[in-house]
Amino acid sequence: MVSWQFRIYTLLNLSEKSHKIISDHTGLLSAPAFTSFLTENKVSFSITDNLPDMLAITGKKEILLIVTGLINLPLFLTNKYEHKHFTFADIPLNGQLQPLFTNHSANTLIHLLNYCFEKDPHIVLTQQNLPELLIKSAHNAGIIQIEELINRIKVVLSKDPDFKSVLQSGKLYGELVYLSYKYNSIEFIALIPAIDKYSENFVFSGKMEEAFFASIPDMPVTVDRILQNIKSEKQQKTALICFDCMGWAEWFLLKDFLADMNLPFDESKLFALLPTVTSISRSAIFKGSADVYNIKSPGKANEEKTFVEFFSQKYTKYFNGNEYFTDESLLGYNCISILYTFFDDIAHSAQIPANGLEKLLYFDAINSYLKNSDLKQVINSLLQNGFALYICSDHGSVVATGNGKRIEKYLIDNFAKRACIIPATSSELTELRKVNIPFVSDKIMVLPEGREMFTYKGKQEVNHGGITLEEMVVPYIKVKN
Secondary structure, three states: OOOHHHHHHHHOOOOOOOOEEEEEOOOOOOOHHHHHHHHHOOOOEEEOOOHHHHHHHOOOOOOOEEEEOOOOOOHHHHOOOEEEEEOHHHOOOEOOHHHHOOOOOHHHHHHHHHHHHHHOOOOEOOOOOHHHHHHHHHHHHHHHHHHHHHHHHHHHHOOOOOHHHHHHHHHHHHHHHHHHHHOOOOHHHHHHHHHHHHHHHHHHOOOOHHHHHOOEOOEOOEHHHHHHHHHHOOOOOEEEEEEOOOOHHHHHHHHHHOHHHOOOEEEEEEEOOOOOOHHHHHHHHHHOOOOOOOOOOOOHHHHHHHHHHHOOOOOEEEEEOOOOOOHHHHOOOOEEEEEEOHHHHHHHHOOOOOOOOOOHHHHHHHHHHHHOOOHHHHHHHHHHOOOEEEEEOOOOOEEEEEOOOOOOHHHOOEEEOOEEEEEHHHHHHOOOEEEEEOOEEEEEEEEOOOOEEOOOOOOEEEEOOOOOHHHHEEEEEEEOO
């Protein structure tokens, strides 16, 4: 079957080896879905809206095609290149497209083209059938994206794990989990055994220590270095929003919620500290150090204290996300943090269907919470007041099942259902799985098998503390103001 890309290729006569400038009224020709087709068909092209760049390009014989969003071009360019226009009327779909697509993006149009050319390229678009077709084409695009993610994850899992590949697979799998929820797919479940084996091989082999030595320019690799990264950027005003229990799947949900704000996000992948619990990993964020395993009273009071100490040269304020927040709240401060715990709060109270591994009801509850929250107003207020905005998390979560096992209280230094810390000297007193904690010699982690947790048998809930990708690999986001 002829593709829509080929139809446009033929319409614009791009097989002809002559110089052309095409003014694109639709945004379609500069999208990867079309430019990749040009590359595959060996069409040399450049995309620019800059006139001096165009003039420079016209002197290069190897570039035959310039795609631009500029509609009117000066004669000194059109005298050198043939100038064509690509409009909505030229898109290979039937119907009066321009009035139908006034409020839709190029990506929406691409999804519709893909869907129609797969199902029925002769369908006539109308105001009546367009809404349903857009829903079907978006769902079709989501299913295609899920299949592509699964294939990308399988490629990563085929190689030996190192800290970079584990971080990469953590983000990919988080996106897969979220898209599976969004498009009602359960294909991600089949990957769980391989995904968990991959992260276990990484942790049990001791390779996680590599992450603490990693040197990536301008970017931390573990959550304890977030504050150092923020300080190194030397912004006049900074704001750190920490979302407790936000894994990559939760970030993609939140990102969708924030989509209408049109914020440019710079996304990075970090490791939480082990075990992936609040008292360890969140403490490390706000202290700016991994030396957190002997804090006597971890929690918000200690976090506020260490955050203020780290930025002692700034006018600093630690906000609880439940507090009433206004522009006036920011007066006099140039370095703030805001802690939101709704992901964690909802996770621990979410209902999980029997034998279910999906976070369906949990994500539904998060969406409902966000719609009634003031989060967008808070973010907008920070940006309007000139704050450089950073977003982070201390750990993610998984759906876990109780194993009916218990750990004797006299062994426990710190307990969580998905992992607990015991003195290293007591390691011979339990046969449960044990993991060394990077750079901590006097304590070890004790883990249940797989996605189990230490509670009564068969109980299911969203929890954290373990070493799965979903718990261990978290997002660190910079918002470009």
